[in-house]
Amino acid sequence: xxxxxxxxxxxVMEPIANVVAPYGVTADDIEQYxxxxxxxxxxxxxxxxxxxxxxxxxxxxxxxxxxxxxxTTTSIGLGQAFGKLGKKAILALREPSLGPCFGIKGxxxxxxxxxxxxxxxxxxxxxxxxxxITSANNLLAALLDNHxxxxxxxxxxxxxxxxxxxxxxNDRVLRNIVVGLGAKADGVVREDHFVxxxxxxxxxxxxxxxxxxxxxxxxxxxxxxYNYAGEPVTAKDLQAVGAMAALxxxxxxxxxxxxxxxTPAIVHGGPFANIAHGCNSIRATxxxxxxxxxxxxxxGFGADLGxxxxxxxxxxxxxxxxxxxxxxxxxxxxxxxxxIPKDALSKENLDALKKGIVNLEKHIENLQKYGVPIVxxxxxxxxxxxxxxxxxxxxxxxxxxxxxxxxVWEKGGEGGIALANKxxxxxxxxxxxxxPLYGDELSLTEKIETIAKEIYGADGVDYSPAAKRxxxxxxxxxxxxxxxxxxxxxxxxxxxxxxxxxxxGFRITVREVYPSAGAGFVVCVLGNIMTMPGLPKTPAAxxxxxxDDGVIxxxx
Numbered sequence: 100x101x102x103x104x105x106x107x108x109x110x111v112m113e114p115i116a117n118v119v120a121p122y123g124v125t126a127d128d129i130e131q132y133x134x135x136x137x138x139x140x141x142x143x144x145x146x147x148x149x150x151x152x153x154x155x156x157x158x159x160x161x162x163x164x165x166x167x168x169x170x171t172t173t174s175i176g177l178g179q180a181f182g183k184l185g186k187k188a189i190l191a192l193r194e195p196s197l198g199p200c201f202g203i204k205g206x207x208x209x210x211x212x213x214x215x216x217x218x219x220x221x222x223x224x225x226x227x228x229x230x231x232i233t234s235a236n237n238l239l240a241a242l243l244d245n246h247x248x249x250x251x252x253x254x255x256x257x258x259x260x261x262x263x264x265x266x267x268x269n270d271r272v273l274r275n276i277v278v279g280l281g282a283k284a285d286g287v288v289r290e291d292h293f294v295x296x297x298x299x300x301x302x303x304x305x306x307x308x309x310x311x312x313x314x315x316x317x318x319x320x321x322x323x324x325y326n327y328a329g330e331p332v333t334a335k336d337l338q339a340v341g342a343m344a345a346l347x348x349x350x351x352x353x354x355x356x357x358x359x360x361x362t363p364a365i366v367h368g369g370p371f372a373n374i375a376h377g378c379n380s381i382r383a384t385x386x387x388x389x390x391x392x393x394x395x396x397x398x399g400f401g402a403d404l405g406x407x408x409x410x411x412x413x414x415x416x417x418x419x420x421x422x423x424x425x426x427x428x429x430x431x432x433x434x435x436x437x438x439i440p441k442d443a444l445s446k447e448n449l450d451a452l453k454k455g456i457v458n459l460e461k462h463i464e465n466l467q468k469y470g471v472p473i474v475x476x477x478x479x480x481x482x483x484x485x486x487x488x489x490x491x492x493x494x495x496x497x498x499x500x501x502x503x504x505x506x507v508w509e510k511g512g513e514g515g516i517a518l519a520n521k522x523x524x525x526x527x528x529x530x531x532x533x534x535p536l537y538g539d540e541l542s543l544t545e546k547i548e549t550i551a552k553e554i555y556g557a558d559g560v561d562y563s564p565a566a567k568r569x570x571x572x573x574x575x576x577x578x579x580x581x582x583x584x585x586x587x588x589x590x591x592x593x594x595x596x597x598x599x600x601x602x603x604g605f606r607i608t609v610r611e612v613y614p615s616a617g618a619g620f621v622v623c624v625l626g627n628i629m630t631m632p633g634l635p636k637t638p639a640a641x642x643x644x645x646x647d648d649g650v651i652x653x654x655x
Contacts (some may be wrong), residue, residue: 104654168429171207177425402462411536
């Protein structure tokens with residue numbers, strides 16, 4: 100059986116200008132990066148404002164397990180299936196981070212015969228967006244330290260600096276560092292930190308900004324530190340906004356590539372969903388909705404993270420109203436949630452399935468709270484049995500959800516037609532009454548506790564003394580009406596990665612709170628989650644190589 104990269108490398112791609120032409124996009128509307136990648140021009144984006152919006156479909160999943168779920172694969176296969184049915188559909192996806200590509204998770208181009216291509220380009224440097232975001236982030240850090248070195252006219256208290264440097268690689272030794280060592284001219288000695296680029300506030304701003312004006316206003320609001328009077332010092336105060344915007348100017352244009360079956364995919368931005376808000380850019384999603392009748396987008400990790408943030412942050416800020424949700428699960432993952440080890444998942448085990456399906460049940464209940472109709476899909480494996488599949492189907496239908504099998508990994512768009520037909524039926528016959536989970540008027544603690552109780556199923560919330568102080572402080576600064584972005588393990592509904600299934604009788608702990616004033620939300624760090632991941636004992640990088648004739652091998 101061919102690997103994902105072998106399938107991708109064997110694909111016959113269409114010139115990107117041909118891929119977008121049926122959607123009314125001309126060669127003059129795109130800025131090409133070679134034959135198969137392009138950016139949508141600002142002129143095109145401006146011209147779309149008067150066009151009506153198409154339907155918006157979110158693809159999300161149960162909590163991830165080592166058995167795999169296939170959320171991005173399902174999204175891509177669904178887009179291809181709509182094409183098979185003669186529907187005008189576009190994908191709106193996130194760009195992959197280099198960290199997981201060389202770490203443990205792999206890339207984010209889909210899998211099997213449901214992939215976006217060129218796969219190697221997408222998973223590596225693509226069009227340079229993440230490099231631009233990293234550079235803008237670190238320019239602000241450099242200007243901050245230079246300001247302190249050059250006399251500190253703003254009276255910055257170096258003990259309150261909260262702006263961190265970033266890079267798009269898993270590098271645990273950079274989590275906590277000391278800068279400014281050496282001679283007097285080398286800067287002021289202080290503790291500093293790195294986050295991975297996809298957790299940077301610049302990434303969040305990049306994905307939430309509607310245009311250049313909005314981008315600059317958001318960049319200007321970034322809080323980098325506090326002065327000796329306790330007042331916030333911003334990027335605008337440091338005169339950093341113009342230069343940062345210049346670095347981000349071209350990156351702000353959404354990228355377009357294609358699936359193996361030549362469906363357009365607008366791939367732009369990529370915040371992690373466990374430590375950031377987990378959604379591609381608002382610009383990309385809105386452009387797709389103007390160009391196509393159906394936009395298929397996805398949000399990272401399980402619905403307790405990606406979907407919650409999609410609904411409560413992205414949709415709130417972007418004025419988006421999703422029309423349907425596809426919830427992805429696998430029988431293997433459900434049995435893993437039922438306590439079966441990974442090496443025994445191929446055997447039929449209805450008892451484990453019944454025990455583990457409570458994870459799917461909780462995600463269904465959570466999504467129903469947003470008023471959007473749900474289609475549950477099982478990403479099919481050859482080891483699934485008819486009895487197992489029938490059990491899951493009845494379980495979902497008993498809870499008011501449509502159900503379909505997905506075979507897109509093996510069959511591409513053809514394997515997603517059953518799912519696509521279910522989604523079309525929902526779009527035509529089931530109204531969406533979308534509303535966010537909580538209102539702006541709730542306090543920050545009320546918002547945190549609403550998510551903890553309603554989405555995670557927690558009994559309550561405990562706060563560290565520092566988190567309590569910062570929540571009060573941010574409320575005083577006028578951020579009390581902002582949504583909250585929960586940084587939490589993706590593996591469990593709780594903040595304990597080992598608590599599988601549907602945990603009960605637990606409380607969550609808010610360890611740290613910090614502002615993302617430019618993004619417009621408050622970040623709450625739960626448990627032991629890290630904003631700079633580390634590499635595993637055997638990184639995926641060990642298996643990646645380039646042959647003598649220039650062919651990349653070993654990339655997931």
